[in-house]
Amino acid sequence: MKKKRIWEIDYLRVIAIALMIVFHIVYDLNAFTDVEIDLTGFWYWVGRSAALTFMVVSGISSGFSKRPFNRGLVVLGYGMIITAVTYIFMRESFVFFGILHLLGVGMLVSPLLHKLNKWILLVLSLIIIYLKAFVESILLHTTLFVPLGIRNYGFSSIDYYPLVPYLGVFMLGVFIYKVYYYKGKSLFNFSLENEFVTWTSQQSLKIYLIHQPIILAIIFAYQCLP
Template structure:
């Protein structure tokens, strides 16, 4: 998810921070759901951590897609893993399986990127804000079917462990594309200094997809072990 030798270091660094926030949110979620810790992950600081992580990922994907030349392949790769997660989650938690989570959103957004890449910055901003507004309007509408969940329309009984529909979140992706046009038109760092590319946080950002796929199984395994030995 970068530019090889020409990676912009702060994008990797920010993505690494998003990974840390996401992992922290899922740790707190797991403690609440599986080990009865008194943690409300739907409100307050914990909810803020999760939302911030997701918005950072989506925005940074919009920026980095404008800097990449292999978006179709990258998007399809992410969608492959997204639907693999759909299959696995349906097997284990059929009532709340993930049918359009953040990986689905990011994968489709990257695939759709080529349709919007020639739009002017102001048009991207307008469309992004419009999609965000429409998404919030649709969120208040109850559908009789779940066929349109990718677009934010759900039934009253819909539930999912992870849900990021195109409306409103594709709008955030478009705003990320606009930010690239504003700040990274020359495809160079905004700073006149850089961190070593192998610093721990940037390394997390450079391997964000892999870490996304493995972090929950690792967290759950560690918590299970700690519970078995009496540490939880």
């Protein structure tokens, strides 16, 4: 029997994918071509909205996963591969702890998060988010605490989503699951389920991993044209 999808979560994930791809196209054009684009303001929030949506949706989806710990190991493993590759090619601003690291850790601890009372979970998530300004004000001479949001002097990264505050955003997704989706049903009494949307949502990790190389290949191929 085919497992029934919660269609609005698939749509949210696909929206996040679309925003991510658009932002990275703009970012790569600005970084690797003569096109000058202001990445603050509107474009900053396009990228940030994609990331935040991924975090919340991942938190919600952790409630449906039969093996969240295994899934977390896979996602974290891919994050470490990205760390290694970017360290080789972009050593000055390589991905030390990016969104895949954050989501991987979130999935690893999600079984514990789901055991918490939902209101305690909400309070803890808000506290973690609130601590953002405090941890960002601390600078150390070590990188040991970079995953927590406490940076070292001169820190730079092209993709940085530390546990404070972003684990709190993931936890909000877990809270939403515990309040609204614990029965495994859509919040709507109608369905807009679509095969393409469902397939795209299911391939989100693969799309994340391959979209940047494809964008860069197209840009560099175009630049090589006579």
